Amino acid sequence: MLLFRSxxxxxxxxxxxxxxxGATLTPEQGWRLAHGWYKDKVKPEWRRHTLEETEELLAEVxxxxxxxxxxxx
Amino acid sequence: xxxxxSASSEALMREVRLHIFQQAAETARVPQPPQIAAALxxxxxxxxLAVKQLAAGKVLILAPNDxxxxxxxxxxxxxxxxxxxxxxxxxxxxxxxxxxxxxxALDRDAVISAPCxxxxxxxxxxxxxxxxxxxEGIIHFAVPAHHWWDxxxxx
Numbered sequence: 001m002l003l004f005r006s007x008x009x010x011x012x013x014x015x016x017x018x019x020x021x022g023a024t025l026t027p028e029q030g031w032r033l034a035h036g037w038y039k040d041k042v043k044p045e046w047r048r049h050t051l052e053e054t055e056e057l058l059a060e061v062x063x064x065x066x067x068x069x070x071x072x073x
Numbered sequence: 074x075x076x077x078x079s080a081s082s083e084a085l086m087r088e089v090r091l092h093i094f095q096q097a098a099e100t101a102r103v104p105q106p107p108q109i110a111a112a113l114x115x116x117x118x119x120x121x122l123a124v125k126q127l128a129a130g131k132v133l134i135l136a137p138n139d140x141x142x143x144x145x146x147x148x149x150x151x152x153x154x155x156x157x158x159x160x161x162x163x164x165x166x167x168x169x170x171x172x173x174x175x176x177x178a179l180d181r182d183a184v185i186s187a188p189c190x191x192x193x194x195x196x197x198x199x200x201x202x203x204x205x206x207x208x209e210g211i212i213h214f215a216v217p218a219h220h221w222w223d224x225x226x227x228x
Binding site for chain 1: 091094095097098130131132146147168169170171173174175176177178179180187188189190191192194196198200204205208209210211212213214215216217218219
């Protein structure tokens with residue numbers, strides 16, 4: 001997951017690598033996603049999120065649709 | 074494996090996990106199996122096995138072709154372009170998500186410096202009192218969520 005200065009920079013980077021564009025997040029969405037994902041990682045009680053918990057976190061951050069689908073198919 | 078052996082293996086994995094992540098957070102350095110074994114007074118072979126089990130469980134990421142830890146994500150073991158300054162320590166993340174994740178895991182004020190993936194120009198993001206303050210740029214995920222762990226290095 002990279003940070004880009006603007007949409008134009010993402011387009012240029014994608015074209016140069018012949019890659020389709022992926023999905024974009026605002027830094028605020030990135031912070032909320034990272035916070036939900038990692039805030040407990042150093043704590044003794046940490047455990048991996050379940051699939052359902054991860055889906056809930058993505059939805060809370062506004063990341064919905066096929067790109068964010070965690071399940072097969 | 075007997076039930077007792079399984080419980081012992083689970084206990085060592087937990088002990089190793091806690092040591093790795095607490096050391097990474099406190100010192101900004103990710104310990105490797107020899108240091109972990111010495112600190113925990115455990116056989117290195119047992120620690121290496123525990124680290125491999127943690128990697129298999131996607132708790133951390135091993136460097137390609139050796140048993141060293143590449144990232145106890147969000148903490149990267151080697152310098153990267155995604156730099157996090159917190160207090161008097163410098164941490165590295167393997168991507169912008171992990172750089173933000175370091176700020177979340179540390180739960181302290183921090184400043185991220187990260188390059189534009191296209192032109193390399195540095196950008197700055199700040200986390201203050203649990204909130205994102207100053208920020209620049211747009212985050213791009215090239216890989217759909219279902220395929221993140223197909224090749225986590227690329228992701």
